[in-house]
Amino acid sequence: MPVKTITYQETEIIMLDNGACVPVEQVLALGLDPATVSAQEYKNKVGNAMNYEMYRIIEIHGKRACMVKTAFRNALANISNKKTCKKISKLDQEIQMLQKSIAETERNIAIAKAELQTELEKNEVKNTPLTTYVKTVLYEPTLQTELLAYYKEKIEELEQIKQTIKKRNDKKVCSNTRKAPLKKYKLYFHPLQKKQIIQDTKCTNYNAQVEAIPFSEEETAYRNQVYQIVNQFLDVSYGDEQGRNQFYNLISSCTNGYIAVEESTKTK
Amino acid sequence: MIIGEKSILDVIDVDGLEQQVEVLLLFEAENKQYVVYTKDEKKENDLVMLYASLVKEQEGRIVFENISDEEWELVKQKMREVMHKEGGNP
Numbered sequence: 001m002p003v004k005t006i007t008y009q010e011t012e013i014i015m016l017d018n019g020a021c022v023p024v025e026q027v028l029a030l031g032l033d034p035a036t037v038s039a040q041e042y043k044n045k046v047g048n049a050m051n052y053e054m055y056r057i058i059e060i061h062g063k064r065a066c067m068v069k070t071a072f073r074n075a076l077a078n079i080s081n082k083k084t085c086k087k088i089s090k091l092d093q094e095i096q097m098l099q100k101s102i103a104e105t106e107r108n109i110a111i112a113k114a115e116l117q118t119e120l121e122k123n124e125v126k127n128t129p130l131t132t133y134v135k136t137v138l139y140e141p142t143l144q145t146e147l148l149a150y151y152k153e154k155i156e157e158l159e160q161i162k163q164t165i166k167k168r169n170d171k172k173v174c175s176n177t178r179k180a181p182l183k184k185y186k187l188y189f190h191p192l193q194k195k196q197i198i199q200d201t202k203c204t205n206y207n208a209q210v211e212a213i214p215f216s217e218e219e220t221a222y223r224n225q226v227y228q229i230v231n232q233f234l235d236v237s238y239g240d241e242q243g244r245n246q247f248y249n250l251i252s253s254c255t256n257g258y259i260a261v262e263e264s265t266k267t268k
Numbered sequence: 269m270i271i272g273e274k275s276i277l278d279v280i281d282v283d284g285l286e287q288q289v290e291v292l293l294l295f296e297a298e299n300k301q302y303v304v305y306t307k308d309e310k311k312e313n314d315l316v317m318l319y320a321s322l323v324k325e326q327e328g329r330i331v332f333e334n335i336s337d338e339e340w341e342l343v344k345q346k347m348r349e350v351m352h353k354e355g356g357n358p
């Protein structure tokens with residue numbers, strides 16, 4: 001029996017009877033009741049439900065540890081943060097400089113074109129050779145255009161590096177806010193349907209209802225992902241324990257814990 | 269680098285329990301990658317637990333493995349070095 005519920009890093013977790021702390025959403029996703037789950041039950045489920053094919057998992061085998069002052073820990077974390085910020089700000093500076101060069105080059109091209117036009121008009125009247133102008137003016141815009149293409153290419157390259165760094169930072173934000181989608185998406189099971197799974201029956205008539213309030217593009221994509229998982233389940237008859245675990249496994253790993261599997265009190 | 273720079277990672281311990289850890293330091297030495305991370309386990313006297321491991325990739329999974337005494341010295345030295353160099357001395 002869980003002894004208490006506490007909040008850790010914005011994730012509600014429960015302490016199991018062996019002292020281990022586990023996220024409530026994980027317990028729910030495994031089809032276990034957070035109010036009554038035992039460490040053994042949880043371990044049995046988790047052991048079966050780990051899907052190593054779905055995403056890369058980091059495992060810890062043994063560790064070397066030390067106690068440090070919290071200030072030391074925070075300073076170490078800040079150093080990593082500062083490094084990333086420095087990188088982005090340096091890239092921004094480089095992009096700014098390249099943008100200035102582009103503006104200058106574009107001005108030069110415009111001037112050169114205007115000069116060329118003027119000289120052409122003069123030559124039409126005077127009927128003199130264009131050699132000098134071709135050499136000094138006509139070639140110059142070509143070089144400037146090449147320079148412009150180079151600057152643009154360079155900016156694109158820097159923007160890509162910036163995006164990579166930003167994505168890496170966003171990963172942290174996503175991890176910290178992973179609880180949020182749980183409020184919006186819940187996969188409900190009708191009691192009879194759940195009973196059907198528990199009784200090891202075929203699940204071909206299984207019908208899960210996805211309740212969602214999705215209206216951004218991202219949310220719609222997420223809901224579709226959930227439907228896809230459910231459909232994948234419907235396509236296969238899972239009659240045994242392995243099958244059920246596989247289903248829970250699919251739900252929990254594909255949705256990355258964003259979804260709670262609950263028994264619905266609603267009637268169809 | 270097997271794993272990227274600082275981030276929050278979901279890890280599974282030897283008992284199969286999933287938890288989140290914060291990576292504080294990643295560095296490479298002799299073609300190996302080492303990580304210093306924390307689960308923010310606070311103790312009395314304003315102390316917090318930091319862990320150090322060797323990062324390896326095995327069959328598509330990332331594994332944090334135990335390190336030797338020599339490697340542990342190397343990690344501690346690296347932490348001191350980084351703090352000193354970056355002016356992070358608390």
